[in-house]
Amino acid sequence: MIGLKSRPAGPGRPAAAETVPARVARWGVLLLAGLALWQWLAVAVDSPVLPTVPAFRTAAAQVVVTDTFWNALGQTLLGWSLGLALAFLIGVPVGLLIGTFTILDHATRVTVDILRSLPLIVVTPILVLTYGTSLLTKVILVFLATVAQMILHAAYGVREVDRVARETAVSYHLTLPDRIRFLYVPSAAGFIGTGLRIAATIALGVCIGVELITSVPGLGLEILRSSANARPGIAFVYFVAASVLGLVIAYVFQRVERTALFWNPKFR
Secondary structure, three states: OOOOOOOOOOOOOOOOOOOHHHHHHHHHHHHHHHHHHHHHHHHHHOOOOOOOHHHHHHHHHHHOOOHHHHHHHHHHHHHHHHHHHHHHHHHHHHHHHHHHOHHHHHHHHHHHHHHHOOOHHHHHHHHHHHHOOOHHHHHHHHHHHHHHHHHHHHHHHHHOOOHHHHHHHHHOOOOHHHHHHHHHHHHHHHHHHHHHHHHHHHHHHHHHHHHHHHOOOOHHHHHHHHHHOOOHHHHHHHHHHHHHHHHHHHHHHHHHHHHHOOOOHHHO
């Protein structure tokens, strides 16, 4: 009997999934290459703003064990999560309604465009004067920066619903709430998930930026304090922590989206 031979992946035939050891080895090589590049740049530049890898490791060992670090991380995550949750809870229903009714689309198009292109630096002084350097200021700015993303992705997902499916729902006399629940939301779920993932990374950047500008407690404020106190090594530790947090958020949202929407053709 002739044994079966494995065939190479081609059109319509998916390639074999990467094994876990191969993935770990690939990421390990990239990490070592990044650390080597970092060390070379730190030695070549010879600036206190960019510490060497051993100096960063020493500073990180001192900072990470302090309550200040974890309090700053918690403050950043609190403002990020509240602003993003508010944008999701308001933006998705509004987007679904806009995508469902053409008249609402025309009536709100200018407002959504203004929200999408709103320069937050203009709004920040008004909010600081009104609410001070408080958590509420940070939450409002994160909300303003991300709600347009949720509205646009939800509305676009409803518009992409198949015309035959729409006509079938009408022929079966489904009510509007049932159409939204059983047709529009499942069809737009992939777009909503993508919008939420994009909004999550935008929200973190805005959150840390607000902390830098307005001195609201968080990672951004600790970066500002460390720089002002001539401690660039500590500031770099907080900068790297913010960067790692962004990578973790992007990865977690991607995995959650892929797991929750496993039935969606986008992930099959």
